[in-house]
Amino acid sequence: MADIQERDFFDTSDDAENEEDLQAFDASILSSTVVSDTDWTTETILSQLKKKNILLDPAFQRRDAWTDERKSRFIESLFLGLPIPQLVFAENKNSRGKYIVIDGKQRLLSLVRFALDEDKPLRLKGLELRNDLNGKTLADLRNQGEYLDDLAAFENQSIRTTIVRNWEREEVLYFIFHRLNSGSVPLSPQELRHALHPGPxxxxxxxxxxxxxxxxxxxxxxxxxxxxxxxxxxxxxxxxxxxxxxxxxxxxxxxxxxxxxxxxxxxxxxxxxxxxxxxxxxxxxxxxxxxxxxxxxxxxxxxxxxxxxxxxxxxxxxxxxxxxxxxxxxxxxxxxxxxxxxxxxxxxxxxxxxxxxxxxxxxxxxxxxxxxxxxxxxxxxxxxxxxxxxxxx
Incomplete structure (x- = not known):
C-alpha cells in the first residue's frame, strides 16, 4: 500500500458544523439572555474547579491540546500579571451555580494541571522571563518561602470572566460559540454538544x-x-x-x-x-x-x-x-x-x-x-x- 501523507484537518472541506447551520436562528431569543462580565481571581476559579462547579468533563483532559511549554507560559503570565483572554461560561439551566465552558478550556486545563493535579502536576518549563520558576511545581513554590509574594500575585490575579445566564435554547450557546471562534481556526462544537447532552x-x-x-x-x-x-x-x-x-x-x-x-x-x-x-x-x-x-x-x-x-x-x-x-x-x-x-x-x-x-x-x-x-x-x-x-x- 502506498505511504499515507499526513492529513491536515485544519485544511478540510467546508462540510463541518459552523454558524451557517443556524440559518433559522431567531435573534429575538437573545432578548432574555443575560450576559455579564466579572473579574474572578485565579483562586476563585480554582475553587470553582475544585468544587466541580465548572463542568470540565474529566474526559476532556485526555484531549489536551497544549504542550507543557505552552501551559507553562500561560501560568507565567498569571505570575507576571499579564492580561489573558477572557473565559466564557454558560450557567447550567438545570443547576444554578454550575457552569458549562464555552471558551477557555485549554486555559482551565492548564490551571487544573498546575494547581489541582496531585498525581502528575505541571512542572514549569521553557520560561524565559521567570526562568527561576523552571522545573518547579506549585507544591515546590509553596514549600519555598521566597515565593510567597509570587504565590499571592498568582492567586489574586484577575481573569475576566463572561457568564451567559437565562438562555432559552441551545442555539444561543452555539451562536455565541461560533462568534467567539469566527476569524480563527474553525473549532468543532462537539465539545459543547458533549456538555449539553451527557449520556451513555x-x-x-x-x-x-x-x-x-x-x-x-x-x-x-x-x-x-x-x-x-x-x-x-x-x-x-x-x-x-x-x-x-x-x-x-x-x-x-x-x-x-x-x-x-x-x-x-x-x-x-x-x-x-x-x-x-x-x-x-x-x-x-x-x-x-x-x-x-x-x-x-x-x-x-x-x-x-x-x-x-x-x-x-x-x-x-x-x-x-x-x-x-x-x-x-x-x-x-x-x-x-x-x-x-x-x-x-x-x-x-x-x-x-x-x-x-x-x-x-x-x-x-x-x-x-x-x-x-x-x-x-x-x-x-x-x-x-x-x-x-x-x-x-
Missing part, C-alpha cells in the same frame, strides 16, 4: 473515537485522538446516517443533536447496533486506505487527489464499505473501486458538486450516497442482490 451514547462515542485505530489514523496527531473532538463529531454523523438517514433534513447541527439525544435515551435498546456499526466503521476506514492509498478520503480532481480531507467522501466511503459484502468485494478488486470513483468525479457533474458545495443539503447528501452506492454495486457486479438500506435513499 455520547460517552461511548467519546471512548470509541479514542480507541479507534481508524479515526486516530485519519484525524489524530502523533497517535493521539483529535483534541477538538471532531472525530467524535464525524462518528456521530456516521451513526446518524447509518441508523436515521431518512430523518436528515439538511440541518446538520440538529441532526447530530437528535441522533445524540435519541441514542442516549434508547441506549439499552440500541447499544449492540451502535457497537456493531462502530466496528464496521473501523473496517471501512481501513478498507478505504487499503483501496485508495494516499487518495483515501480525498476528492479526485481529474489530475490528482486534493490534499484536504473531505467529509463528503468520508460519508460515502464509510456508508458503503461498512457493509460486509461490499467491503469484501472492494478489497478483492480495488482498481475497480478507484476507477469508479474517479469516473464519477470526472463525468458526473451532480456527484462532483455534491462533494464540493452545499454538501449539507438533503439533495446533495442523499444524491452522493445514492449515486456512489448504486455505482459501486454495479461496478462490483452485485446488482442482482437486494439492499434495503439503499431503498431508504
Amino acid at each position: 451514547f455520547i460517552d461511548f462515542a467519546f471512548a470509541f473515537s479514542e480507541a479507534s485505530t481508524g479515526l486516530v489514523r485519519l484525524l489524530g496527531r502523533d497517535g493521539k485522538p483529535d483534541f477538538r473532538m471532531r472525530d467524535v463529531e464525524i462518528f456521530i454523523r456516521y451513526v446518524g446516517l447509518m441508523l436515521y438517514v431518512n430523518d436528515y433534513s439538511g440541518d446538520l447541527k440538529r441532526f447530530l443533536d437528535l441522533t445524540t439525544l435519541r441514542l442516549n435515551d434508547s441506549w439499552g435498546e440500541k447499544k449492540q447496533k451502535v457497537e456493531k456499526a462502530a466496528v464496521a466503521l473501523d473496517k471501512a476506514i481501513d478498507t478505504t486506505f487499503e483501496v485508495f492509498g494516499e487518495g483515501a478520503f480525498r476528492k479526485w480532481t481529474g489530475s490528482g487527489y486534493e490534499r484536504r480531507f473531505n467529509r463528503a467522501v468520508f460519508d460515502i466511503m464509510t456508508f458503503t464499505l461498512s457493509r460486509t459484502t461490499l467491503r469484501r468485494e472492494a478489497l478483492s478488486r480495488p482498481t475497480v473501486v478507484v476507477d469508479t470513483f474517479k469516473e464519477l468525479c470526472d463525468d458526473n457533474e451532480d456527484f462532483r458538486r455534491a462533494l464540493e458545495t452545499t454538501t449539507k443539503s438533503t439533495s446533495a447528501t442523499f444524491g452522493r450516497l445514492r449515486v456512489w452506492s448504486q455505482s459501486l454495486i454495479a461496478a462490483l457486479g452485485l446488482s442482482g442482490q437486494t439492499y434495503p438500506w439503499l431503498e431508504n435513499l
Whole structure:
C-alpha cells in the first residue's frame, strides 16, 4: 500500500458544523439572555474547579491540546500579571451555580494541571522571563518561602470572566460559540454538544473515537485522538446516517443533536447496533486506505487527489464499505473501486458538486450516497442482490 501523507484537518472541506447551520436562528431569543462580565481571581476559579462547579468533563483532559511549554507560559503570565483572554461560561439551566465552558478550556486545563493535579502536576518549563520558576511545581513554590509574594500575585490575579445566564435554547450557546471562534481556526462544537447532552451514547462515542485505530489514523496527531473532538463529531454523523438517514433534513447541527439525544435515551435498546456499526466503521476506514492509498478520503480532481480531507467522501466511503459484502468485494478488486470513483468525479457533474458545495443539503447528501452506492454495486457486479438500506435513499 502506498505511504499515507499526513492529513491536515485544519485544511478540510467546508462540510463541518459552523454558524451557517443556524440559518433559522431567531435573534429575538437573545432578548432574555443575560450576559455579564466579572473579574474572578485565579483562586476563585480554582475553587470553582475544585468544587466541580465548572463542568470540565474529566474526559476532556485526555484531549489536551497544549504542550507543557505552552501551559507553562500561560501560568507565567498569571505570575507576571499579564492580561489573558477572557473565559466564557454558560450557567447550567438545570443547576444554578454550575457552569458549562464555552471558551477557555485549554486555559482551565492548564490551571487544573498546575494547581489541582496531585498525581502528575505541571512542572514549569521553557520560561524565559521567570526562568527561576523552571522545573518547579506549585507544591515546590509553596514549600519555598521566597515565593510567597509570587504565590499571592498568582492567586489574586484577575481573569475576566463572561457568564451567559437565562438562555432559552441551545442555539444561543452555539451562536455565541461560533462568534467567539469566527476569524480563527474553525473549532468543532462537539465539545459543547458533549456538555449539553451527557449520556451513555455520547460517552461511548467519546471512548470509541479514542480507541479507534481508524479515526486516530485519519484525524489524530502523533497517535493521539483529535483534541477538538471532531472525530467524535464525524462518528456521530456516521451513526446518524447509518441508523436515521431518512430523518436528515439538511440541518446538520440538529441532526447530530437528535441522533445524540435519541441514542442516549434508547441506549439499552440500541447499544449492540451502535457497537456493531462502530466496528464496521473501523473496517471501512481501513478498507478505504487499503483501496485508495494516499487518495483515501480525498476528492479526485481529474489530475490528482486534493490534499484536504473531505467529509463528503468520508460519508460515502464509510456508508458503503461498512457493509460486509461490499467491503469484501472492494478489497478483492480495488482498481475497480478507484476507477469508479474517479469516473464519477470526472463525468458526473451532480456527484462532483455534491462533494464540493452545499454538501449539507438533503439533495446533495442523499444524491452522493445514492449515486456512489448504486455505482459501486454495479461496478462490483452485485446488482442482482437486494439492499434495503439503499431503498431508504
